[in-house]
Amino acid sequence: MVENTTAQQIETYLGAADAAFAAWSATPAGVRADVLDVVADALDAASGELVPIAMAETNLPEARLTGELKRTTFQLRLFGQVLRDGTWYDARIDHADAEWPMGAPRPDLRRTHIPLGPILVFSASNFPFAFSVAGGDTASALAGGNPVIVKAHSGHLELSRATGEVVTRALAEAGAPEGLFHVVYGTEAGKTALLDPRVKGSGFTGSIPGGRALFNLATSREEPIPFYGELGSNNPVFVTRQAAALRGESIAAEFVASFTMGAGQFCTKPGTLFIPRGSGMREALASAALPNGAKLLNDRIQAGYLEVLQQLSGHAATEVLVQGSDPLADPPSPTLLVTGVEDLLADPSALQTECFGPTAMVVEYDDEAQLVQAAKTFEGQLTATLQAQDDDDVAELVRIAAGKAGRVLWNQWPTGVSVTYAQQHGGPYPATTAAGSTSVGTAAIARFIRPVSFQNFPQHLLPAELQDANPLSNPRLVDGKPVA
Amino acid sequence: MVENTTAQQIETYLGAADAAFAAWSATPAGVRADVLDVVADALDAASGELVPIAMAETNLPEARLTGELKRTTFQLRLFGQVLRDGTWYDARIDHADAEWPMGAPRPDLRRTHIPLGPILVFSASNFPFAFSVAGGDTASALAGGNPVIVKAHSGHLELSRATGEVVTRALAEAGAPEGLFHVVYGTEAGKTALLDPRVKGSGFTGSIPGGRALFNLATSREEPIPFYGELGSNNPVFVTRQAAALRGESIAAEFVASFTMGAGQFCTKPGTLFIPRGSGMREALASAALPNGAKLLNDRIQAGYLEVLQQLSGHAATEVLVQGSDPLADPPSPTLLVTGVEDLLADPSALQTECFGPTAMVVEYDDEAQLVQAAKTFEGQLTATLQAQDDDDVAELVRIAAGKAGRVLWNQWPTGVSVTYAQQHGGPYPATTAAGSTSVGTAAIARFIRPVSFQNFPQHLLPAELQDANPLSNPRLVDGKPVA
Numbered sequence: 001m002v003e004n005t006t007a008q009q010i011e012t013y014l015g016a017a018d019a020a021f022a023a024w025s026a027t028p029a030g031v032r033a034d035v036l037d038v039v040a041d042a043l044d045a046a047s048g049e050l051v052p053i054a055m056a057e058t059n060l061p062e063a064r065l066t067g068e069l070k071r072t073t074f075q076l077r078l079f080g081q082v083l084r085d086g087t088w089y090d091a092r093i094d095h096a097d098a099e100w101p102m103g104a105p106r107p108d109l110r111r112t113h114i115p116l117g118p119i120l121v122f123s124a125s126n127f128p129f130a131f132s133v134a135g136g137d138t139a140s141a142l143a144g145g146n147p148v149i150v151k152a153h154s155g156h157l158e159l160s161r162a163t164g165e166v167v168t169r170a171l172a173e174a175g176a177p178e179g180l181f182h183v184v185y186g187t188e189a190g191k192t193a194l195l196d197p198r199v200k201g202s203g204f205t206g207s208i209p210g211g212r213a214l215f216n217l218a219t220s221r222e223e224p225i226p227f228y229g230e231l232g233s234n235n236p237v238f239v240t241r242q243a244a245a246l247r248g249e250s251i252a253a254e255f256v257a258s259f260t261m262g263a264g265q266f267c268t269k270p271g272t273l274f275i276p277r278g279s280g281m282r283e284a285l286a287s288a289a290l291p292n293g294a295k296l297l298n299d300r301i302q303a304g305y306l307e308v309l310q311q312l313s314g315h316a317a318t319e320v321l322v323q324g325s326d327p328l329a330d331p332p333s334p335t336l337l338v339t340g341v342e343d344l345l346a347d348p349s350a351l352q353t354e355c356f357g358p359t360a361m362v363v364e365y366d367d368e369a370q371l372v373q374a375a376k377t378f379e380g381q382l383t384a385t386l387q388a389q390d391d392d393d394v395a396e397l398v399r400i401a402a403g404k405a406g407r408v409l410w411n412q413w414p415t416g417v418s419v420t421y422a423q424q425h426g427g428p429y430p431a432t433t434a435a436g437s438t439s440v441g442t443a444a445i446a447r448f449i450r451p452v453s454f455q456n457f458p459q460h461l462l463p464a465e466l467q468d469a470n471p472l473s474n475p476r477l478v479d480g481k482p483v484a
Numbered sequence: 485m486v487e488n489t490t491a492q493q494i495e496t497y498l499g500a501a502d503a504a505f506a507a508w509s510a511t512p513a514g515v516r517a518d519v520l521d522v523v524a525d526a527l528d529a530a531s532g533e534l535v536p537i538a539m540a541e542t543n544l545p546e547a548r549l550t551g552e553l554k555r556t557t558f559q560l561r562l563f564g565q566v567l568r569d570g571t572w573y574d575a576r577i578d579h580a581d582a583e584w585p586m587g588a589p590r591p592d593l594r595r596t597h598i599p600l601g602p603i604l605v606f607s608a609s610n611f612p613f614a615f616s617v618a619g620g621d622t623a624s625a626l627a628g629g630n631p632v633i634v635k636a637h638s639g640h641l642e643l644s645r646a647t648g649e650v651v652t653r654a655l656a657e658a659g660a661p662e663g664l665f666h667v668v669y670g671t672e673a674g675k676t677a678l679l680d681p682r683v684k685g686s687g688f689t690g691s692i693p694g695g696r697a698l699f700n701l702a703t704s705r706e707e708p709i710p711f712y713g714e715l716g717s718n719n720p721v722f723v724t725r726q727a728a729a730l731r732g733e734s735i736a737a738e739f740v741a742s743f744t745m746g747a748g749q750f751c752t753k754p755g756t757l758f759i760p761r762g763s764g765m766r767e768a769l770a771s772a773a774l775p776n777g778a779k780l781l782n783d784r785i786q787a788g789y790l791e792v793l794q795q796l797s798g799h800a801a802t803e804v805l806v807q808g809s810d811p812l813a814d815p816p817s818p819t820l821l822v823t824g825v826e827d828l829l830a831d832p833s834a835l836q837t838e839c840f841g842p843t844a845m846v847v848e849y850d851d852e853a854q855l856v857q858a859a860k861t862f863e864g865q866l867t868a869t870l871q872a873q874d875d876d877d878v879a880e881l882v883r884i885a886a887g888k889a890g891r892v893l894w895n896q897w898p899t900g901v902s903v904t905y906a907q908q909h910g911g912p913y914p915a916t917t918a919a920g921s922t923s924v925g926t927a928a929i930a931r932f933i934r935p936v937s938f939q940n941f942p943q944h945l946l947p948a949e950l951q952d953a954n955p956l957s958n959p960r961l962v963d964g965k966p967v968a
Contacts, residue, residue: 026883070587087966092906092927102903103554107896111906111927114886116919219703223864223913226920380707390942398945399510402598402936409939412591419586421964422576422595424937429707435600435934436710442964443576443595443935450919451927452886453908455893458874461882475966480905480926482571482959482968 002157004186010193016179017118017147018198023177025115025145028464029088030472032143033080035174040073040080042170043134043163050162054128057156059295064262065129072129075136075419078442079143086474088144088445089113089465093478096456108456110466113449115145116226117200120193122214124205125155125297126265131439132156133163133183136419137203137228140444142181149199150183151190155298160185194218201448203439204229205267208354208430215433228447229433230426232354233382234271235414238371238397240388243411244279251387252284255360256291258413260334263294264358265301268383268414271354274341274371277364285336285362286322293324293331296357302330305357309335312361315350317343321362334358341365341374348377372397380428380435381405383414406431406438486641488670494677500663501602501631502682507661509599509629512948513572514956516627517564519658524557524564526654527618527647534646538612541640543779548746549613556613559620559903562926563627570958572628572929573597573949577962580940592940594950597933599629600710601684604677606698608689609639609781610749615923616640617647617667620903621687621712624928626665633683634667635674639782644669678702685932687923688713689751692838692914699917712931713917714910716838717866718755719898722855722881724872727895728763735871736768739844740775742897744818747778748842749785752867752898752909755838758825758855761848769820769846770806777808777815780841786814789841793819796845799834801827805846818842825849825858832861856881864912864919865889867898890915890922 005013024032043050047069054065082088092111100106119141123132130136133150141148152160164183171181184193193199194217202218202225204211211229218227239251259270275281296302306328312318317339324333337359344351344363351361365371375384375397384401386409388394401408406427417425423441426432438444459467465474475484489497508516527534531553538549566572576595584590603625607616614620617634625632636644648667655665668677677683678701686702686709688695695713702711723735743754759765780786790812796802801823808817821843828835828847835845849855859868859881868885872878872894885892890911901909907925910916922928943951949958959968 022883067587074586081964085964087961087964094902094904094906100902100904102558103551104900104902106902106904109902109904109906111908215703215708219699219708224699224703224917226918390944395945399506402938406935407937407939408941410941410945412940416588418578418584418588418590418593420578420584420590420593421961422578422593422937424595424935426935428934433708434710436930438935443574446920450912451890451908451910451922453891453906454886455891456896457892457894460874461879461894477571477905480565480569480571482966484966484968 002161002185005184005189007192010184010189013149013182013184014118014193014196014198017149017182020147020177020179021117024147024180029083032145033083035171035176036076036080036139036143038174039134039167039170040076042166043069043073046166050159053159053162054156057159058128058297060262068127068129071419072134075130076134076139078419079139079445082442082445083143086465086472089474091465091474091476093466093476095479109453110457110462111451111453112463112465114452116448116450118147118149118198119448120199120202121148121150122190122202122204122206123150123153123160125153125301128156128159131205133160134167136439136444141448143445144449146448147180149193151193152183152185157185191217195221197223199225201226202228203447205439206231208232211433227433228437228439230267230439231430231432233267233427233431234352234354234378235268235381235383235385236272236274236375236378237270237385237387238274238375239276239281240368240392240394241276241279242389242392243387244276244281246389248279248281249284252281252288254413256288258415259360260291260358261415263296265297265356266415268417270360270385270414272352272361272363274363274365274374277366282338282362282364288322290322290324290334293326293329293333295331301356305332305355308353308355309357309359312337312353312355312359317347317351332358336360336362338362338364341370344374345377352378372400375400375404378404380431382425382427382431383407383409385409385414387411404428406435486645486669489668489673491676494668494673497633497666497668498602498677498680498682501633501666504631504661504663505601508631508664513567516629517567519655519660520560520564520623520627522658523618523651523654524560526650527553527557530650534643537643537646538640541643542612542781544746552611552613555903556618559614560618560623562903563623563929566926566929567627570949570956573958575949575958575960577950577960579963593937594941594946595935595937596947596949598936600932600934602631602633602682603932604683604686605632605634606674606686606688606690607634607637607644609637609785612640612643615689617644618651620923620928625932627929628933630932631664633677635677636667636669641669675701679705681707683709685710686712687931689923690715692716695917711917712921712923714751714923715914715916717751717911717915718836718838718862719752719865719867719869720756720758720859720862721754721869721871722758722859723760723765724852724876724878725760725763726873726876727871728760728765730873732763732765733768736765736772738897740772742899743844744775744842745899747780749781749840750899752901754844754869754898756836756845756847758847758849758858761850766805766822766846766848772806774806774808774818777810777813777817779815785840789816789839792837792839793841793843796821796837796839796843801831801835816842820844820846822846822848825854828858829861836862856884859884859888862888864915866909866911866915867891867893869893869898871895888912890919
């Protein structure tokens, strides 16, 4: 039993985080990278302890959790690599230029990025490792030079405590400043920390109502702070007529695998599949072999799932295309609903409601022009996917999809978000509260840092990444030109 | 007489902006650059028409306004250069990698940036060209591919209209989409546009109360939007004992020139000068030749200036160090107040109040350790300045200053913000509502764009900046390595 953090404990943690900020932000980035490596190694070593706790608390299977932990430690090490290669500084050097054509001499200006201060991370229910205590926001905040306070998710409190202990021990072993990292428990603890003036930024992964409420708190503070909330997404998939004709059966099978993966509890689950009428895809989907039901993460999610499923299946314009034997049981068998594109266009907000769990909506269309029309009705999305052929005329659909989503896919599936340099996991509201940011991939390091310029400074007082000698060998923009 | 924009006109403009978005965002960046050049040329050609209107409306002198217009057109052309060199895409290419050590194969992922949609720019009173109708936010929004609606500042309505006409004509001449750009007038017009769902981002330069009220509106929308507000700054300057001993007289003279420049109506005006007691600097400042009073921008600013001046000079801990013959007249002679660092530490918020106009505060200290203490009491700032010698022990003061401000200066003065690649004009709240952003310099192009990744796309459907052949020759991060 993990107890809620008291107000007094939070005060202690915030004071400690604030005190640790000076030392951690002044720790050279390469040393911070070494610390992240130690944390990653410790988590890998604790896999045998942590995975069983996660299994017991989240109902997720061992292979998935083992893989997720591996992804989590890879992520910590990849941020370390970014710290070492120095791309994250976005270092820029303008030498003084008496002839600068602005009409006044240009001073010597040098721009880099510095950390914000203590960061509050709200962890997610559905990724107990990768978006939780030692997940992406924690990694990017620590990498950037910030102390971290994690609000544990109520769905995996014991795992949060155990993970927090591994991280805290590893940080101490690696020589990180005391007080750099804490885990707190309970809704009130999260709110108290979010409203504390010492907290300078926050990340969140969860529901639209929960995330919006916290966003409102963060922006209503006397000093508003950046709040990176990932809230919800339907992740539509558009199948062209040609693709359906050529690969309809395999698209149907891949779709079923993707929307039921992890019992449909991925934020990138494809929630809507547009298929051409009369292509045979409806029949292929209707006869698809659905996997057995799997227990959802927790009772609250089970209850929420049933509510949205009944809402969607009760809509006058939908019918059940296929479902397992016990769609409303615990665990629930998967369900595929079907509607027509005309109905979706008539009532988009009801029929595009995200259903967190093993349900998705198939939408039949006649004409590919309707795909463009339908795509325009979606709110902001994490992903949008095309299943199409190279000679399909889909440029306009791609343009609309990119305007709605943070990631657009071609003949692949949105579930499984690779941690890379070019990943973008984000999107316009309500997919996130900050479409300019990503929560996955190396660009996430930009979340908790800010630019600062030094004008006319002597070399010895400049940060290393801005010194003429370039002791860190980081890439820079020198007088407007990239120097790798 | 410029009339307020009606609700019906705003509706028309927003519809037009929304319609123009598709064409403008799809216009190649190099063509957008050419359009910006045409706008810059047209503004330069209209200097003889615009500057006299600006003089009549703002009380600013001809040389200043001519220089500011030159800076404004330089800025438009510099954004064009950024569009052509392609740094602004931050293009990233990850090739597919079956051995990616995350534990799952890496797909082909390619990340670039796309525009947000119609942008609302609130122009500033104090820079009728550079932070107004054709100013920095307009330039960066247009450059990024967004339509622009400018809310004209009430202080220079005729100039706004005239500038808007020049811009609109030039855009048409250059072949930009119709409806790309509008100017609106009146407080209600600004609010209506800010709350309209078609507006996707906003920039603002002005006061703390005004900016905060608009920030609150922007974040309270059903779809919150990024709001880049520049609100207020005191811009402290710290003079070390050595610097005072070696250069006290010239520092005093330079300070007077800086805080009275433009009648003290710069957001980067140095509002507080820390000097060592017994160094002779107090005497140098007390006998400084202050310039004559100059008329402030408008009556509202004159009234606000007198109110804050009387508040500061009425504070029990301040006295007048030197002032011209008519400090409370219109135009007001400059005033220098003086207090002690102990008093500042005892009542920082009152004594650090920004006074927009030709007044500044001198703060005497004994020990340089008090500078660090005092620096810690400041809220977020646009700038912080050290006047110091190379062998001064100021590393801690520099660290604190960088933690408070967007730009830190060494032996120069914060007024005069150069438009360059490495400029950072921004800072923690209340200097701005978005410390991660700049309103001056080429990095400002990041304000109104967002990242999007394309996964597994065929070459012909990728944006040019992400294609293997690199037809635009833009720099990119390929598999994590910068390729210039």
